[in-house]
Amino acid sequence: MSGETMPKRRVAIVLFNLGGPDRPESVRPFLVNLFTDPAILRVPGFIRPWLGRLIAWRRTKPAMENYAILGGRSPLLDLTEEQGRSLEAAMAGDPGIEVRSFIAMRYWHPMSDEAARAVKDWAPDEVLLFPLYPQFSTTTTGSSIAAWQDSCRKAGLSVPTTTLCCWHSHGGFAMATAQLVRRAWQEARAALPEDVPLRVLFSAHGLPESIVNAGDPYQWQVEQTVASVVEKLDMPGLDHIVCYQSRVTPQKWIGPSTEDEIERAAHDKAAILICPIAFVSEHSETLVELDVEYREEADKLGIPGYFRVPAQNSDPDFIAALADLARAALGSGRSLCSFAGARQCPKQHGDCPHARATAERRQVAVKEPA
The missing domain is CATH 3.40.50.1400 (Rossmann fold)
Known part of the structure; x- marks a missing residue:
């Protein structure tokens, strides 16, 4: 009616x-x-x-x-x-x-x-x-x-x-993430001497290689996420890499590991900006593993600067x-x-x-x- x-x-x-x-x-x-x-x-x-x-x-x-x-x-x-x-x-x-x-x-x-x-x-x-x-x-x-x-x-x-x-690879998700990365990159860049390079480490939770080899699409999708975010950033020449954290078993896991990339940055005398790329909320693997454990490792290795992109949480x-x-x-x-x-x-x-x-x-x- x-x-x-x-x-x-x-x-x-x-x-x-x-x-x-x-x-x-x-x-x-x-x-x-x-x-x-x-x-x-x-x-x-x-x-x-x-x-x-x-x-x-x-x-x-x-x-x-x-x-x-x-x-x-x-x-x-x-x-x-x-x-x-x-x-x-x-x-x-x-x-x-x-x-x-x-x-x-x-x-x-x-x-x-x-x-x-x-x-x-x-x-x-x-x-x-x-x-x-x-x-x-x-x-x-x-x-x-x-x-x-x-x-x-x-x-x-x-x-x-x-x-x-x-x-x-959703466009809105990639853009929202890119905006967080850009703000963190600008803050990090402003805090560093001009001659110190800044590398972005897109860090995702790892998986055993056997799971990926069996057909799990996670690693491929993580790489697609990073490609989408980098495209939205539109920062030509951005030094960045995908890496994986949180290994918990002795078997071989997908790589490169975040720890290895921190060591490589130390060798290259580059500062690092870590972006959690598979987590959309803060939790122990961002607040402890990234903010405490990896920061301590970076300090020991003499990394010239250690910065972190916040998780999305309830970003509008x-x-x-x-x-x-x-x-x-x-x-x-x-x-x-x-x-x-x-x-x-x-x-x-x-x-x-x-x-x-x-x-x-x-x-x-x-x-x-x-």
């Missing part, structure tokens, strides 16, 4: 993130959850529970020391909640929809079981799964999707769902990019989409979720009777 207001479509945006301990006593169980995840510790299932707990036990003391620097807890939940509220505000004026954000942390509360129950209680018309990992990896977004699907089955939550798998341009991503995903008509709609990864990356979805559809088609 004319004059009646159409009800708004209720959209639950579920933000995936890693999670972090909320008090010192949470450090050990957080690590157990992390290292017993089959996406992380890729060993036979009968070995994983005890091996994961052994690794967690060995890493508890250094992890507690790191979190003590942060006041005994991770800031990640607070920052993710703020991002969720900011995203809601950015989409509040969108016609025809009512958006509410929910947080599903992977290894500490609120985890996907809690989030699925909360989403069911809110009774949305549609769900958007939105990883706060710009680049897809089976160890991050892939693991979170699997946990979410399991939680939905347990909660009895069945709602039309769109999954945004990656947004590594970054939040605007998240809102654009959410709108595009919701309007894509796809149950699985990248930032550009269709699959973006080259064919050799068989662990791309689009490739997996295609393989699963083919298996179903083969099994179905003619």
Whole structure:
């Protein structure tokens, strides 16, 4: 009838993130959850529970020391909640929809079981799964999707769902990141003598080479992110490199490592500006590993200047990019989409979720009777 207001479509945006301990006593169980995840510790299932707990036990003391620097807890939940509220505000004026954000942390509360129950209680018309990992990896977004699907089955939550798998080269994200890099570069350059070169280290969390060789697209996507950010920077001749931090197992990891690049900069007598390129919130790997541990190493090596680009957190341009991503995903008509709609990864990356979805559809088609 004319004059009646159409009800708004209720959209639950579920933000995936890693999670972090909320008090010192949470450090050990957080690590157990992390290292017993089959996406992380890729060993036979009968070995994983005890091996994961052994690794967690060995890493508890250094992890507690790191979190003590942060006041005994991770800031990640607070920052993710703020991002969720900011995203809601950015989409509040969108016609025809009512958006509410929910947080599903992977290894500490609120985890996907809690989030699925909360989403069911809110009774949305549609769900958007939105990883706060710009680049897809089976160890991050892939693991979170699997946990979410399991939680939905347990909660009895069945709602039309769109999954945004990656947004590594989204223009708004790249521009927002480039603006942060440019400001930090200008501040660093102003603090250095003119004859001291300044090198940008785009540092991402590393992965074992075996995972990448098996088809994980993460490294390729990280490199695409850096290429997009550098293009937006438009600084000809910018000295920069992609490197990887946070190695935690003895096997060979993708490189070059951030530590090796700090050593190379020391040899070249170059100052460094480190940009966390796979993290969009401050947490232990930026606030401790980059700001404390690597800074101390740089000082020991005589680096002429050590600077760091802040994470995006709730930077307004970054939040605007998240809102654009959410709108595009919701309007894509796809149950699985990248930032550009269709699959973006080259064919050799068989662990791309689009490739997996295609393989699963083919298996179903083969099994179905003619």
